[in-house]
Amino acid sequence: MENQILDNLKEHRPIERVGFGTRLGALVLDTLFTLIIGAILGIFIGDHLSFLVPNQDELYSKVEGLGVLYQNIIDYTIKIGAGNALFGYINVLIEMTTGSSIGKKILGIQIGNIDGTRTDIGHYLGRTILKNFQLVFAIPNLILMIGFLDVMTYMASIIFFIGCFFVLGEARQSFHDMLSKTAIFRKKDLN
Numbered sequence: 001m002e003n004q005i006l007d008n009l010k011e012h013r014p015i016e017r018v019g020f021g022t023r024l025g026a027l028v029l030d031t032l033f034t035l036i037i038g039a040i041l042g043i044f045i046g047d048h049l050s051f052l053v054p055n056q057d058e059l060y061s062k063v064e065g066l067g068v069l070y071q072n073i074i075d076y077t078i079k080i081g082a083g084n085a086l087f088g089y090i091n092v093l094i095e096m097t098t099g100s101s102i103g104k105k106i107l108g109i110q111i112g113n114i115d116g117t118r119t120d121i122g123h124y125l126g127r128t129i130l131k132n133f134q135l136v137f138a139i140p141n142l143i144l145m146i147g148f149l150d151v152m153t154y155m156a157s158i159i160f161f162i163g164c165f166f167v168l169g170e171a172r173q174s175f176h177d178m179l180s181k182t183a184i185f186r187k188k189d190l191n
Contacts, residue, residue: 015116015191017172018109018184020165029103030091038084046079096128097121100187110187114173117191123182130176134160 064071095101099111099119111127113119134156141149163175173183 015185015189018186019172020167022107022109023167023174023184026101026103026107026109029106030101033102034084034088034091038087039080040083041087042080042083043076046076046082092128092132096124099124104184108187109184110190111182112185112190114181114183116183116185116189119182123180127176127180127182130179131160131174133176 091101095104095111098105100109104110111119111124113123134153137149137152137156140146141153159175166178167174171178171183177183
Protein backbone atom coordinates (compact mmCIF):
# COMPACT_ATOMS: atom_id res chain seq x y z
CA MET A 1 0.00 0.00 0.00
CA GLU A 2 2.81 2.40 0.92
CA ASN A 3 4.63 1.77 -2.38
CA GLN A 4 1.45 2.51 -4.32
CA ILE A 5 1.08 5.86 -2.52
CA LEU A 6 4.72 6.74 -3.30
CA ASP A 7 4.23 5.80 -6.97
CA ASN A 8 1.12 8.00 -7.13
CA LEU A 9 3.04 10.93 -5.61
CA LYS A 10 5.86 10.48 -8.12
CA GLU A 11 3.37 10.39 -10.98
CA HIS A 12 1.75 13.70 -10.02
CA ARG A 13 4.88 15.55 -8.92
CA PRO A 14 6.03 18.14 -11.48
CA ILE A 15 9.36 17.27 -13.06
CA GLU A 16 12.10 19.70 -12.15
CA ARG A 17 13.84 21.44 -15.02
CA VAL A 18 17.62 21.68 -15.14
CA GLY A 19 19.03 25.06 -14.16
CA PHE A 20 21.77 27.34 -15.38
CA GLY A 21 24.73 25.68 -13.62
CA THR A 22 24.20 22.21 -15.05
CA ARG A 23 23.54 23.59 -18.51
CA LEU A 24 26.68 25.70 -18.29
CA GLY A 25 28.58 22.57 -17.21
CA ALA A 26 27.33 20.76 -20.33
CA LEU A 27 28.47 23.68 -22.48
CA VAL A 28 31.93 23.64 -20.86
CA LEU A 29 32.21 19.88 -21.50
CA ASP A 30 31.07 20.34 -25.11
CA THR A 31 33.67 23.08 -25.58
CA LEU A 32 36.46 20.98 -24.06
CA PHE A 33 35.57 17.96 -26.18
CA THR A 34 35.38 20.12 -29.30
CA LEU A 35 38.78 21.68 -28.61
CA ILE A 36 40.54 18.43 -27.73
CA ILE A 37 38.97 16.06 -30.27
CA GLY A 38 38.89 18.83 -32.89
CA ALA A 39 42.61 19.45 -32.40
CA ILE A 40 43.38 15.74 -32.77
CA LEU A 41 41.22 15.54 -35.91
CA GLY A 42 42.84 18.68 -37.26
CA ILE A 43 46.38 17.43 -36.74
CA PHE A 44 45.71 14.09 -38.41
CA ILE A 45 43.27 14.96 -41.18
CA GLY A 46 43.44 18.75 -41.24
CA ASP A 47 44.81 18.87 -44.77
CA HIS A 48 41.52 17.38 -45.97
CA LEU A 49 39.43 19.77 -43.84
CA SER A 50 41.09 23.05 -44.72
CA PHE A 51 38.11 24.06 -46.88
CA LEU A 52 36.31 24.75 -43.57
CA VAL A 53 38.65 27.67 -42.84
CA PRO A 54 38.20 30.74 -45.08
CA ASN A 55 40.85 33.31 -46.08
CA GLN A 56 43.84 30.97 -45.77
CA ASP A 57 45.76 32.65 -48.57
CA GLU A 58 45.47 35.97 -46.77
CA LEU A 59 46.84 34.42 -43.58
CA TYR A 60 49.78 32.83 -45.40
CA SER A 61 50.59 36.05 -47.26
CA LYS A 62 50.83 37.96 -43.97
CA VAL A 63 53.55 35.65 -42.62
CA GLU A 64 55.30 34.94 -45.91
CA GLY A 65 58.48 36.84 -45.09
CA LEU A 66 58.61 35.83 -41.42
CA GLY A 67 59.98 32.35 -41.89
CA VAL A 68 59.05 28.72 -41.66
CA LEU A 69 58.12 28.80 -37.95
CA TYR A 70 55.32 31.32 -38.48
CA GLN A 71 54.10 29.49 -41.57
CA ASN A 72 53.95 26.25 -39.55
CA ILE A 73 52.05 28.02 -36.77
CA ILE A 74 49.49 29.29 -39.30
CA ASP A 75 49.33 25.85 -40.92
CA TYR A 76 48.57 24.08 -37.63
CA THR A 77 46.15 26.83 -36.59
CA ILE A 78 44.20 26.26 -39.80
CA LYS A 79 44.26 22.47 -39.38
CA ILE A 80 43.16 22.62 -35.74
CA GLY A 81 40.51 25.24 -36.55
CA ALA A 82 39.14 23.00 -39.28
CA GLY A 83 39.13 20.00 -36.91
CA ASN A 84 37.30 22.06 -34.28
CA ALA A 85 34.73 23.20 -36.85
CA LEU A 86 34.14 19.61 -37.98
CA PHE A 87 33.75 18.22 -34.47
CA GLY A 88 31.57 21.19 -33.47
CA TYR A 89 29.23 20.37 -36.35
CA ILE A 90 29.22 16.70 -35.34
CA ASN A 91 28.27 17.61 -31.77
CA VAL A 92 25.44 19.84 -33.02
CA LEU A 93 24.19 16.96 -35.20
CA ILE A 94 24.31 14.62 -32.20
CA GLU A 95 22.19 17.03 -30.15
CA MET A 96 19.85 17.65 -33.08
CA THR A 97 19.13 13.94 -33.55
CA THR A 98 19.25 12.60 -29.98
CA GLY A 99 18.28 15.55 -27.77
CA SER A 100 21.63 15.57 -25.96
CA SER A 101 25.03 16.88 -26.94
CA ILE A 102 28.06 15.01 -25.63
CA GLY A 103 28.22 17.32 -22.59
CA LYS A 104 24.51 16.80 -21.90
CA LYS A 105 24.92 13.02 -22.22
CA ILE A 106 27.78 13.01 -19.71
CA LEU A 107 25.70 15.03 -17.22
CA GLY A 108 22.58 12.91 -17.83
CA ILE A 109 20.37 15.71 -19.16
CA GLN A 110 18.22 15.87 -22.27
CA ILE A 111 15.83 18.10 -24.17
CA GLY A 112 12.16 17.38 -23.50
CA ASN A 113 8.76 18.94 -24.01
CA ILE A 114 7.85 21.69 -21.55
CA ASP A 115 5.59 19.28 -19.65
CA GLY A 116 8.45 16.87 -18.94
CA THR A 117 7.61 14.29 -21.58
CA ARG A 118 10.04 13.00 -24.18
CA THR A 119 9.99 14.92 -27.42
CA ASP A 120 10.70 14.02 -31.03
CA ILE A 121 13.37 14.81 -33.59
CA GLY A 122 11.23 17.64 -35.00
CA HIS A 123 11.50 19.55 -31.71
CA TYR A 124 15.22 18.75 -31.47
CA LEU A 125 15.71 20.10 -34.99
CA GLY A 126 13.68 23.26 -34.37
CA ARG A 127 15.45 23.99 -31.10
CA THR A 128 18.88 23.42 -32.65
CA ILE A 129 18.10 25.81 -35.51
CA LEU A 130 16.91 28.48 -33.06
CA LYS A 131 19.89 27.92 -30.76
CA ASN A 132 22.38 28.24 -33.63
CA PHE A 133 20.50 30.92 -35.56
CA GLN A 134 23.56 33.16 -35.75
CA LEU A 135 25.11 30.57 -38.10
CA VAL A 136 22.45 31.46 -40.68
CA PHE A 137 24.42 34.70 -41.09
CA ALA A 138 27.89 33.56 -40.05
CA ILE A 139 28.39 30.77 -42.60
CA PRO A 140 27.44 32.85 -45.68
CA ASN A 141 29.50 35.71 -44.24
CA LEU A 142 32.60 33.49 -44.07
CA ILE A 143 32.18 32.75 -47.75
CA LEU A 144 30.97 36.10 -49.07
CA MET A 145 32.59 38.51 -46.57
CA ILE A 146 29.67 40.97 -46.68
CA GLY A 147 29.69 43.55 -43.89
CA PHE A 148 25.91 43.45 -43.47
CA LEU A 149 26.02 39.73 -42.67
CA ASP A 150 28.76 40.44 -40.14
CA VAL A 151 26.45 42.85 -38.30
CA MET A 152 23.56 40.38 -38.46
CA THR A 153 25.81 37.61 -37.06
CA TYR A 154 26.79 39.80 -34.11
CA MET A 155 23.18 40.81 -33.45
CA ALA A 156 21.97 37.20 -33.55
CA SER A 157 24.84 36.17 -31.25
CA ILE A 158 23.93 38.88 -28.73
CA ILE A 159 20.27 37.79 -28.77
CA PHE A 160 21.35 34.18 -28.20
CA PHE A 161 23.75 35.19 -25.39
CA ILE A 162 21.11 37.22 -23.55
CA GLY A 163 18.52 34.48 -24.16
CA CYS A 164 20.71 31.96 -22.34
CA PHE A 165 20.33 33.94 -19.12
CA PHE A 166 16.54 33.42 -19.21
CA VAL A 167 17.40 30.02 -17.69
CA LEU A 168 17.95 31.88 -14.41
CA GLY A 169 14.21 32.65 -14.34
CA GLU A 170 11.55 30.58 -12.67
CA ALA A 171 10.67 28.67 -15.88
CA ARG A 172 14.35 27.65 -16.38
CA GLN A 173 14.06 28.02 -20.14
CA SER A 174 16.41 29.83 -22.47
CA PHE A 175 14.99 31.96 -25.27
CA HIS A 176 15.41 29.14 -27.82
CA ASP A 177 13.68 26.74 -25.39
CA MET A 178 10.73 29.10 -25.08
CA LEU A 179 10.38 29.49 -28.84
CA SER A 180 10.63 25.74 -29.46
CA LYS A 181 8.42 24.83 -26.45
CA THR A 182 11.14 22.67 -24.90
CA ALA A 183 13.15 22.56 -21.68
CA ILE A 184 16.11 20.60 -20.31
CA PHE A 185 15.45 17.80 -17.81
CA ARG A 186 17.37 14.98 -16.17
CA LYS A 187 17.07 12.14 -18.66
CA LYS A 188 15.89 9.72 -15.97
CA ASP A 189 12.99 12.07 -15.10
CA LEU A 190 11.55 12.33 -18.61
CA ASN A 191 8.28 10.42 -19.11
